Amino acid sequence: MSDTKKFPGIPLFDSALHFTRLSKHQQFSSVSPDVEAFVTDLAITNALDDYRHTKAFLTSYSRKSTETYDKFRGDAERLLLWAWLIQKKSVAELRRQDLEDFIDFVMKPPADWVAETTHRRFLDKDGLRLPNPLWRPFRKIASGSGRLNNKSLQGLYSNLSVYFQYLMEEDYALGNPVSVVKKNCKYLIDNAAIKKPKRLSELQWQTLLDTSERLAISDPIHERTLFIIASLKSLKLRISELSNRERWTPVMNHFWRDHEGNWWFKAFGKGNKERDVSISSDYLNYLERYRQALGLLGLPSPDDDSLLIPALNGRSGLRSRQIRNLVEIAFSVAVNQLTEEGFLEDARELKAATTHWLRHTGASMEVAANRPLQHVQADLGHGSIRTTDELYVDSDNRERALTASKHKI
Known part of the structure; x- marks a missing residue:
């Protein structure tokens, strides 16, 4: 070692x-x-x-x-x-x-x-x-x-x-x-290949979610990990956007409801930019479940400024490294599950994955489900819809592949 x-x-x-x-x-x-x-x-x-x-x-x-x-x-x-x-x-x-x-x-x-x-x-x-x-x-x-x-x-x-x-x-x-x-670096690769987002497959994501839920059932301490994983994927967040850091501490009332009953999450992202991320009804179930594990009732109220992801001592919010360690533990359990079930290639891919793949997974699955690209862009916080298109749709390459497919040998 x-x-x-x-x-x-x-x-x-x-x-x-x-x-x-x-x-x-x-x-x-x-x-x-x-x-x-x-x-x-x-x-x-x-x-x-x-x-x-x-x-x-x-x-x-x-x-x-x-x-x-x-x-x-x-x-x-x-x-x-x-x-x-x-x-x-x-x-x-x-x-x-x-x-x-x-x-x-x-x-x-x-x-x-x-x-x-x-x-x-x-x-x-x-x-x-x-x-x-x-x-x-x-x-x-x-x-x-x-x-x-x-x-x-x-x-x-x-x-x-x-x-x-x-x-x-x-x-x-x-x-x-x-x-x-x-x-003159001999190690750098001039990569003009199509850039595919690193994301989890449906099987990998479902296995990760299922094993995280089983961990939470076996020990309530893992409710925190389940909530983190659901948030990174469903809200398409970077780890830093859930972590306690200089000038920003995520709290419960960063979840808020508008006058029409829609729920949002206020994120503080790259470039010191705030944005509001739209929330699905299914995700609210995980939020409410997590709050219940913390001894809190219902969904957050506007005056609930308690820490979003507190450390076990409750005195401070988790930092990026601590959140990443929790997610990596859940990844390891899911890798073992896939291996036991015989999905060896999926297990190897998941073992090489990082926590940031959850953000890509959430965005990719929404695009595949035909959610409007500009809505995904706004949630991700991309400054240009071109960035979102290149990462998750890449319409230019789709057209290139389509025109190539029509040619005969």
Whole structure:
């Protein structure tokens, strides 16, 4: 198990919740002494300056959203740890060849840099935030390794380019070699293939729903998981739109009824945009069932500002990682069910699925049921109906396939 192997580094930056508590001029957190000790003990010239500039970079981007902070933190942190522990260099000294070596590294990270699953970066103990010894910079994925897929690699290049541009503007880095390295990257695939949304089949979705309901019946604690899964699929939500995060805490009265008796859910999505998602009558049964499990009666009233998905202690709402972990447990149970019933290919596909597939599944099934595309677009929060069409209908490719089918050999 790679989780138990000795990793020479530690996580450098805490979650957005803790990171944003630091003042702009506070380099290290007083409750994370191990991070300061790790950086100051490195035999790397300018390691402290590397950390200071990266912290300032992340502070700048943490103002946008938690998701933006998480995105840049992960890639900047990996680069820092690699530069210090593998190359024995400051990031300010990295050049084109170094970046090419770094890409080779992330495409095949060593076992002691890869965890079997996601672990918290820091653990609370006696008022301190201590590095979790199980945390690793990479996590195993469906392929059985920590290597990045094409989309993640594209994102890495984009994030590193923004990072180096920031360092240049601060007169810390001499240049930005990312674009040249990306241009010559042997791992990137120029994909002009038709993009199909990653979604669950009818069998996979029904198995997931059925097993989640059985879990809830066997133990009421799983009523929360059933509600989350029903919400992600039926309301076509991103996980972040159900989670407690900076500037947004989902509460019960985000469900609201208009004067005609229609129910809606107020979501706070990408780009800090609010939208109202339409709700089916069938979904209301799951909402009412979930509220009953929480000891609440009926559907939400306008003055019900209780937490939508509270932690077990009831004092805070669940964050994205916690919600994702709950859904992944239900996915695993459904995979086992499909395997036992002999649907081996469906089980393998579901094992590789992510929670975001539920959003795609909900949208795809509604389009297949001939719901007006503009209504699906509004619920998804897409800025353009073209985006929805390309993802779930792709009328241009349908016409292309139709015209091709008429030609004879």
